[in-house]
Amino acid sequence: MADFEIVIAGFGGQGLLFTGKVLAYAGLLEGRELSWLPSYGPEMRGGTANCNVILSDTPVGSPIVQHPNVLMVMNAPSLDKYEADVAPGGTIFVDSSLIERKVNRDDVTVYYIPATRMAAEAGLSGLANMILLGAMIRTTGCISEDTLPDALHKVIPERKAHLFDANMKAIEAGRAEVA
Amino acid sequence: MQEKVLMKGNEAIAEAAILAGCRHYFGYPITPQTEVAAYMAKRMPKIGGTFLQAESEIAAINMVYGVASTGKRAMTSSSSPGISLKTEGISYLAGADLPALIVNVQRGGPGLGGIQPSQSDYFLATRGPGHGDFHVLVFAPSSVQEMADLTSLAFDLAEKYRMPAMLLADGTMGQMMEPVVLPEPTELTREKPWAVTGTKCAREHNIINSLYLSPQELERLNIERFERYKTIEATETRWESFMMDDAEICIVSCGITARVSRNAIVEARKQGIKVGMIRPITLWPFPEKPLLEAAEKVKAFVCVELNMGQMIQDVELAIKCRKPVSLCSRVGGMIPSPEEVLAAIKQANE
Numbered sequence: 001m002a003d004f005e006i007v008i009a010g011f012g013g014q015g016l017l018f019t020g021k022v023l024a025y026a027g028l029l030e031g032r033e034l035s036w037l038p039s040y041g042p043e044m045r046g047g048t049a050n051c052n053v054i055l056s057d058t059p060v061g062s063p064i065v066q067h068p069n070v071l072m073v074m075n076a077p078s079l080d081k082y083e084a085d086v087a088p089g090g091t092i093f094v095d096s097s098l099i100e101r102k103v104n105r106d107d108v109t110v111y112y113i114p115a116t117r118m119a120a121e122a123g124l125s126g127l128a129n130m131i132l133l134g135a136m137i138r139t140t141g142c143i144s145e146d147t148l149p150d151a152l153h154k155v156i157p158e159r160k161a162h163l164f165d166a167n168m169k170a171i172e173a174g175r176a177e178v179a
Numbered sequence: 180m181q182e183k184v185l186m187k188g189n190e191a192i193a194e195a196a197i198l199a200g201c202r203h204y205f206g207y208p209i210t211p212q213t214e215v216a217a218y219m220a221k222r223m224p225k226i227g228g229t230f231l232q233a234e235s236e237i238a239a240i241n242m243v244y245g246v247a248s249t250g251k252r253a254m255t256s257s258s259s260p261g262i263s264l265k266t267e268g269i270s271y272l273a274g275a276d277l278p279a280l281i282v283n284v285q286r287g288g289p290g291l292g293g294i295q296p297s298q299s300d301y302f303l304a305t306r307g308p309g310h311g312d313f314h315v316l317v318f319a320p321s322s323v324q325e326m327a328d329l330t331s332l333a334f335d336l337a338e339k340y341r342m343p344a345m346l347l348a349d350g351t352m353g354q355m356m357e358p359v360v361l362p363e364p365t366e367l368t369r370e371k372p373w374a375v376t377g378t379k380c381a382r383e384h385n386i387i388n389s390l391y392l393s394p395q396e397l398e399r400l401n402i403e404r405f406e407r408y409k410t411i412e413a414t415e416t417r418w419e420s421f422m423m424d425d426a427e428i429c430i431v432s433c434g435i436t437a438r439v440s441r442n443a444i445v446e447a448r449k450q451g452i453k454v455g456m457i458r459p460i461t462l463w464p465f466p467e468k469p470l471l472e473a474a475e476k477v478k479a480f481v482c483v484e485l486n487m488g489q490m491i492q493d494v495e496l497a498i499k500c501r502k503p504v505s506l507c508s509r510v511g512g513m514i515p516s517p518e519e520v521l522a523a524i525k526q527a528n529e
Contacts, residue, residue: 021185021356028185028358036185036356040211041294061441063355066516154185 003057004142005065007082008129009050010074010095015129018155019072020051022133026143026151027055035063048078055142070140072132074098074115091140093132111135113177119170127170134174181361188326189214189353191361192256192282192346193222195327199334200367201252201280202228205239207261210294211350212284215256236261240268240281247277248387250374252334252367256282258350259300260291262308269343270309274389276373276404278337280330281308281315282346284353285485287512295512296350296435301489304347305463312401314408316344316415317462319433323357329460331362338369340411342404347462349485351435351514411464418466419458422448426455428527429473431494432483433459435514440483443520454524462490467497474498479527483507483520503527 006023008016017038027034037052052065069090073079076099079092086092088107097117103110113135115128124131137143143151149168156164186194193215196204204219216232223230233239239255246253257265262283272279285300287293307313316336318329326348333344375385391397422444423429432440437458447454457473459466474480479502482491488506495504507523509515 024185024356028183034358037351038354040350040354060357060438061445062435062439062517063351063357064439064514064516066518 004053004055004070004140005068005087006053006055006070006072006142007050007065007068007085008053008072009048009078009082010098012049014074015126016049016074017051019129019133020053021155022148022151023053023055023143025154026147029147029150029154030144032056033058033060035060037063048075048081050078070136070142072136074128074132076101079103091136093136095128095132097128111139111178113174115174118173118177122169122173124166124170124173127166130167130170131174131177134171135178136174137171138175139178181363183358183360185356186323186359187214187354187356188320188323188348189284190218191323191327191359192330192348193218195330195362196254196280196334197222197226197228198362199252199331199365201254201334202226203243203246203251203253204229205231205233205242205253205255207233207236207239207257209258209261211286211296211353212256212258212282214353215282215284236264237268240265240272243279243281244268244272244275244277247272247279248275248375250371250376252278252280252338254280254282256284258284258286259288259297262300262303266303266309269315270307270311270313271389272343273307273309273313273315274311275387276341277343277387278334278341279343280333280337280346281343283348285347285349287510293512294350296352296485296514297510297512298349298434298436298485299487299489299510300347301462301484301486304345305465305493308345313342313404314463315342316340316411318344318346319459319462320346320348320352321434321437321458321460323352323355323359325460326352327359327361331365335365336415338371340407341373342407347434349434350512415461416464416466416468417460418469419460420469421456421458423455423457423473425453426473426476427478428452428454428524429470429477429480430454430456430483430520430524431459431470431480431490432456433462433490436483436485439515439517440520442517443524446517446521447524452524452528454528459490465493465497470494470497471499474501477502480504481507481520481523481527483515483523485514486510
């Protein structure tokens with residue numbers, strides 16, 4: 001399987017690190033090499049927060065993703081920041097309910113998904129990240145759909161275990177959107 | 180064997196310390212190492228250990244001194260500005276020949292600096308962090324696995340040689356998650372006849388002290404300590420060689436920059452440039468021997484680090500300036516990209 005170098009970016013509070021953790025745990029369950037690196041510090045308050053995930057069949061060198069082949073963005077500043085870095089042939093997932101503009105690249109595949117609006121309308125508010133994740137997994141195959149539920153169980157803390165079904169529902173909605 | 184789990188570097192340090200038998204943690208929060216303290220706060224009370232958030236870094240290191248005096252495994256953790264505060268206590272630990280673990284998850288400096296990753300405490304760590312003539316064992320982890328493994332090793336060697344050990348990580352290593360197989364629990368069997376544990380009226384008093392007003396005695400203790408250091412230099416130096424067999428350029432780098440360098444080496448090899456890396460795992464003792472041997476074979480060295488050029492001095496000393504050594508570095512929390520390292524490799528190769 002090809003290496004996946006993934007950047008997930010947006011505002012703090014949108015579940016970006018959580019989304020990355022789901023991918024990382026799936027990688028662990030699949031016995032792959034991986035790294036997960038969060039941004040930390042003042043940028044989490046108001047500016048952009050992000051997380052870098054690498055999934056590979058060979059040992060991961062630098063955990064810092066320079067040229068993502070998968071980018072998921074949940075606010076406009078993040079698209080501005082990372083758009084040019086995306087590797088040619090890469091895929092960008094845009095939450096089009098939060099980002100009005102279009103991607104200015106013609107060498108990448110772009111999915112515009114109004115995830116935040118979809119989540120609100122489906123009573124899944126706060127789970128726009130999972131909608132985008134569902135679309136990402138379906139279209140890129142970065143992790144297996146089979147390991148996803150187990151990974152999600154690992155990442156959702158025990159006290160929030162009741163939210164598992166809602167998360168899966170959001171992922172389903174994302175999958176359906178790109179089917 | 181323990182199962183493979185996903186952990187942050189900081190959490191791996193904490194869990195590995197517990198598995199190594201450490202039941203006393205004293206700390207004070209500071210980014211980017213706070214997860215060590217947070218983890219200890221959660222775990223220690225459940226296993227009959229002590230977690231204490233001290234009123235300052237200075238208090239924390241002196242609490243470590245107290246516990247270490249009794250022969251128990253004790254640790255503290257901080258990041259660069261906090262480590263400056265601890266240096267007095269570290270010097271006292273060294274002067275009293277006490278084992279302890281000090282974790283430094285480095286951030287950019289000087290002063291309060293920033294909170295992003297750095298390796299600018301290299302001099303501070305390797306030259307003896309505090310006043311007086313001494314060393315501490317210095318370990319430079321380059322993966323979450325090594326964060327755990329070297330924590331274990333640091334406790335063991337600190338005890339074996341009765342001296343403080345420092346785990347010198349950086350913000351990236353502390354914050355990133357990777358799969359890790361935690362070490363097996365350590366059985367603590369080492370006798371510590373020097374520890375203050377109460378005489379029970381059955382032996383002479385043990386005294387833990389770093390004050391020696393007799394110059395003759397203080398000189399003798401310093402010389403003895405440095406004899407011990409010679410043994411450590413001869414037997415405890417650790418490093419990893421990567422693609423060095425036919426290398427014409429040798430990168431020297433540790434921690435996060437060694438990971439970035441690895442990417443650059445793989446790319447350079449694709450372009451036909453024969454480059455490898457010697458990655459120091461112990462920074463004190465420094466792997467002088469493999470570097471001097473490499474100097475016979477390669478035409479140049481490139482030192483990749485997150486400071487204005489600190490480890491490069493040890494490289495030049497190790498190879499007795501026989502080959503040119505160039506520096507590829509970023510500071511202030513910036514990290515060189517593999518492309519930047521590749522450019523430095525190409526320049527050295529010309």
